[in-house]
Amino acid sequence: xxxxxxxxxxxxxxxxxxxxxxxxxxxxxxxxxxxxxxxxxxxxxxxxxxxxxxxxxxxxxxxxxxxxxxxxxxxxxxxxxxxxxxxxxxxxxxxxxxxxxxxxxxxxxxxxxxxxxxxxxxxxxxxxxxxxxxxxxxxxxxxxxxxxxxxxxxxxxxxxxxxxxxxxxxxxxxxxxxxxxxxxxxxxxxxxxxxxxxxxxxxxxxxxxxxxxxxxxxxxxxxxxxxxxxxxxxxxxxxxxxxxxxxxxxxxxxxxxxxxxxxxxxxxxxxxxxxxxxxxxxxxxxxxxxxxxxxxxxxxxxxxxxxxxxxxxxxxxxxxxxxxxxxxxxxxxxxxxxxxxxxxxxxxxxxxxxxxxxxxxxxxxxxxxxxxxxxxxxxxxxxxxxxxxxxxxxxxxxxxxxxxxxxxxxxxxxxxxxxxxxxxxxxxxxxxxxxxxxxxxxxxxxxxxxxxxx
Amino acid sequence: xxxxxxxxxxxxxxxxxxxxxxxxxxxxxxxxxxxxxxxxxxxxxxxxxxxxxxxxxxxxxxxxxxxxxxxxxxxxxxxxxxxxxxxxxxxxxxxxxxxxxxxxxxxxxxxxxxxxxxxxxxxxxxxxxxxxxxxxxxxxxxxxxxxxxxxxxxxxxxxxxxxxxxxxxxxxxxxxxxxxxxxxxxxxxxxxxxxxxxxxxxxxxxxxxxxxxxxxxxxxxxxxxxxxxxxxxxxxxxxxxxxxxxxxxxxxxxxxxxxxxxxxxxxxxxxxxxxxxxxxxxxxxxxxxxxxxxxxxxxxxxxxxxxxxxxxxxxxxxxxxxxxxxxxxxxxxxxxxxxxxxxxxxxxxxxxxxxxxxxxxxxxxxxxxxxxxxxxxxxxxxxxxxxxxxxxxxxxxxxxxxxxxxxxxxxxxxxxxxxxxxxxxxxxxxxxxxxxxxxxxxxxxxxxx
Numbered sequence: 001x002x003x004x005x006x007x008x009x010x011x012x013x014x015x016x017x018x019x020x021x022x023x024x025x026x027x028x029x030x031x032x033x034x035x036x037x038x039x040x041x042x043x044x045x046x047x048x049x050x051x052x053x054x055x056x057x058x059x060x061x062x063x064x065x066x067x068x069x070x071x072x073x074x075x076x077x078x079x080x081x082x083x084x085x086x087x088x089x090x091x092x093x094x095x096x097x098x099x100x101x102x103x104x105x106x107x108x109x110x111x112x113x114x115x116x117x118x119x120x121x122x123x124x125x126x127x128x129x130x131x132x133x134x135x136x137x138x139x140x141x142x143x144x145x146x147x148x149x150x151x152x153x154x155x156x157x158x159x160x161x162x163x164x165x166x167x168x169x170x171x172x173x174x175x176x177x178x179x180x181x182x183x184x185x186x187x188x189x190x191x192x193x194x195x196x197x198x199x200x201x202x203x204x205x206x207x208x209x210x211x212x213x214x215x216x217x218x219x220x221x222x223x224x225x226x227x228x229x230x231x232x233x234x235x236x237x238x239x240x241x242x243x244x245x246x247x248x249x250x251x252x253x254x255x256x257x258x259x260x261x262x263x264x265x266x267x268x269x270x271x272x273x274x275x276x277x278x279x280x281x282x283x284x285x286x287x288x289x290x291x292x293x294x295x296x297x298x299x300x301x302x303x304x305x306x307x308x309x310x311x312x313x314x315x316x317x318x319x320x321x322x323x324x325x326x327x328x329x330x331x332x333x334x335x336x337x338x339x340x341x342x343x344x345x346x347x348x349x350x351x352x353x354x355x356x357x358x359x360x361x362x363x364x365x366x367x368x369x370x371x372x373x374x375x376x377x378x379x380x381x382x383x384x385x386x387x388x389x390x391x392x393x394x395x396x397x398x399x400x401x402x403x404x405x406x407x408x409x410x411x412x413x414x415x416x417x418x419x420x421x422x423x424x425x426x427x428x429x430x431x432x433x434x435x436x437x438x439x440x441x442x443x444x445x446x447x448x449x450x451x452x453x454x
Numbered sequence: 455x456x457x458x459x460x461x462x463x464x465x466x467x468x469x470x471x472x473x474x475x476x477x478x479x480x481x482x483x484x485x486x487x488x489x490x491x492x493x494x495x496x497x498x499x500x501x502x503x504x505x506x507x508x509x510x511x512x513x514x515x516x517x518x519x520x521x522x523x524x525x526x527x528x529x530x531x532x533x534x535x536x537x538x539x540x541x542x543x544x545x546x547x548x549x550x551x552x553x554x555x556x557x558x559x560x561x562x563x564x565x566x567x568x569x570x571x572x573x574x575x576x577x578x579x580x581x582x583x584x585x586x587x588x589x590x591x592x593x594x595x596x597x598x599x600x601x602x603x604x605x606x607x608x609x610x611x612x613x614x615x616x617x618x619x620x621x622x623x624x625x626x627x628x629x630x631x632x633x634x635x636x637x638x639x640x641x642x643x644x645x646x647x648x649x650x651x652x653x654x655x656x657x658x659x660x661x662x663x664x665x666x667x668x669x670x671x672x673x674x675x676x677x678x679x680x681x682x683x684x685x686x687x688x689x690x691x692x693x694x695x696x697x698x699x700x701x702x703x704x705x706x707x708x709x710x711x712x713x714x715x716x717x718x719x720x721x722x723x724x725x726x727x728x729x730x731x732x733x734x735x736x737x738x739x740x741x742x743x744x745x746x747x748x749x750x751x752x753x754x755x756x757x758x759x760x761x762x763x764x765x766x767x768x769x770x771x772x773x774x775x776x777x778x779x780x781x782x783x784x785x786x787x788x789x790x791x792x793x794x795x796x797x798x799x800x801x802x803x804x805x806x807x808x809x810x811x812x813x814x815x816x817x818x819x820x821x822x823x824x825x826x827x828x829x830x831x832x833x834x835x836x837x838x839x840x841x842x843x844x845x846x847x848x849x850x851x852x853x854x855x856x857x858x859x860x861x862x863x864x865x866x867x868x869x870x871x872x873x874x875x876x877x878x879x880x881x882x883x884x885x886x887x888x889x890x891x892x893x894x895x896x897x898x899x900x901x902x903x
């Protein structure tokens with residue numbers, strides 16, 4: 001199928017334009033994804049050094065506190081062209097990593113934990129029986145897929161995503177990112193477009209990498225509001241006389257506005273009977289629901305602001321119901337949460353040894369690069385504008401029309417992505433890694449001095 | 455061995471007498487062989503009672519009463535001076551019993567921790583503080599100035615979990631990693647990595663310490679068991695220990711009943727007649743959608759293994775369904791591995807055991823999931839419909855719903871069993887495979903008649 005697309009992909013590119021546009025056209029590479037494209041990408045564009053620097057966490061330096069075995073104990077795994085899956089790959093240097101990727105040309109690269117010993121030699125250690133081969137560090141990761149929101153969006157379903165439903169991902173980034181920083185105190189957080197239908201999050205602080213599975217599960221549960229499964233209509237349950245400050249903040253700062261100003265209308269949540277019935281189901285009071293139903297059924301004129309009008313009616317009725325109190329007013333929040341609150345793939349985050357696709361991979365189905373997303377302006381992120389493999393190769397052919405940089409990617413539209421990765425994520429991260437290495441080294445030296453003097 | 459003695463001394467010297475040991479090391483005591491076994495059996499009764507109550511989804515306040523009652527009933531001793539010794543000895547005997555596999559360690563760790571939690575909460579606050587000191591927890595109470603700066607949030611938390619708001623409450627500030635259960639339940643205020651825990655939540659902090667200590671100790675005990683004890687004690691303690699571990703946990707249903715094998719052509723028939731609702735539902739969904747998500751594949755797949763579906767038949771069964779949705783090729787590539795894995799033919803080659811009711815009830819099915827316990831995870835409306843399809847009529851249906859409302863999920867399942875089979879089920883349902891086996895037994899005896 002991909003090859004077919006390659007042949008058909010030229011049509012939409014015939015646009016008149018200036019000279020640059022003309023040159024772009026001459027060098028344009030047909031849309032698609034294949035091993036040859038990927039080879040060129042891995043050969044010229046993939047940012048090996050940055051990935052190596054990241055995964056080394058300062059341990060590639062000259063400081064005596066550096067652990068030079070660190071990068072080599074990290075598991076990488078490759079999915080090859082023919083669906084062969086190679087697990088427990090490990091590399092000692094950036095050139096080993098680079099050569100292996102160039103040689104094997106993996107369709108997908110996954111990153112696993114740092115183990116107690118080199119994962120490629122795990123069999124040698126397993127003979128001892130004492131289970132010395134085990135994961136010791138791994139970034140805290142989150143995986144959010146738009147396909148888990150199918151009951152909260154009407155524009156697309158499954159793996160499809162458009163600009164109408166992408167705001168759900170924006171909400172997820174805002175809510176989770178704020179909590180990771182303000183509540184949990186993490187600061188080195190990387191958000192990445194997963195290439196097709198969602199986003200990944202990598203929390204890279206030393207403290208986060210060393211969390212055990214129970215602590216990871218606790219953080220995931222802290223974020224978990226959504227309890228629905230296929231056999232229960234009530235998807236979100238907010239119990240107790242007050243909400244936790246984290247939920248209050250998420251609601252007032254993000255969810256409420258996105259629901260009322262964006263999704264309510266863009267998803268047409270109250271458009272017809274089938275849709276508003278789904279919302280009425282969440283209100284456990286027969287008199288309220290039948291009153292609203294009556295009003296809405298008798299007034300079927302489809303107006304532009306029908307969603308807003310119906311939502312306002314629902315809110316007014318629930319809020320005015322003084323004698324029924326808190327329970328009913330809580331329904332408003334439950335409805336907003338149901339349609340906006342982030343839905344995490346919990347299993348991915350709970351276990352240290354779960355693998356997650358590396359940033360800067362290319363998604364085979366879309367041909368788009370898994371680029372970093374800046375959480376500070378994540379509302380501007382447009383998945384349909386993410387550079388594709390063929391676009392990058394085309395730009396490469398055109399040749400550095402943008403400027404003179406140290407790498408080939410600099411002249412492509414991936415340039416800004418790599419620069420963001422470097423300047424906003426990698427540099428601050430490495431700075432605090434160095435400080436951490438320094439501090440723990442000094443503490444160790446101090447300790448050994450003390451023990452000598454005793 | 456010195457720790458126990460010095461610990462008791464230190465408690466006495468500060469003027470408080472704690473009856474709650476921390477089990478730091480094995481007691482320097484001589485134990486008579488009968489006591490060794492009897493004490494352990496008494497403690498097992500307590501642990502088993504706690505485990506059953508947890509799987510019924512009891513609320514914390516019900517648990518508190520139940521745990522303390524169980525303790526009082528079973529851990530008596532005619533000489534009150536021996537109470538503490540009985541406590542400590544029985545704990546260490548059961549460590550030996552439950553150190554031997556990952557599964558056993560997990561069970562013991564979770565139940566002993568629950569036991570400790572409620573016993574700790576039952577202690578007066580000066581003893582609680584003394585125990586905290588025993589654990590060497592370095593945390594100081596939050597200063598008044600700092601308290602004022604976060605007071606509003608702390609009160610909001612108190613309201614959200616239904617605690618009374620007090621103005622002079624003592625709070626401790628600890629790294630959030632130290633109180634995972636409070637974080638998971640959103641029962642603390644967290645700011646910049648620190649959790650503010652109230653005095654009555656200190657138990658969570660202590661529990662984390664208790665659990666991590668016991669978890670490490672169990673691994674060490676296991677090493678000692680395999681390297682020394684098993685050989686040295688093979689005539690004396692080993693038979694007692696082996697008897698203890700099997701007599702009380704019940705079978706794990708990893709092997710099908712004797713001579714029980716099912717073939718693919720009968721599977722629809724027996725699904726209808728003998729599957730508990732949780733499995734019947736998964737089975738129907740699989741037939742309908744030709745697909746199940748991971749949790750459902752595990753729950754149903756391992757159950758079918760326990761029922762007696764051989765690996766080759768299992769592969770044929772899953773392939774037949776999945777290939778209609780994702781194609782045979784994708785099935786072979788992406789799904790067949792995990793089925794062989796369940797049968798111990800891939801990966802670390804563990805022969806996985808079918809899920810018990812407790813595990814199924816405590817699972818958390820999400821979007822698109824059909825696994826879990828229908829009595830717990832279905833809405834009442836869906837449950838009624840499902841039960842009606844199983845031909846459970848009134849008044850049995852209302853009884854089942856009543857049990858569900860009181861969160862007695864296994865009792866609800868037991869009542870369903872009785873309604874469907876027209877025969878009593880005295881042991882109650884603890885395991886889907888037990889449900890199946892009992893059902894088959896009844897059907898076979900009816901056939902003979």
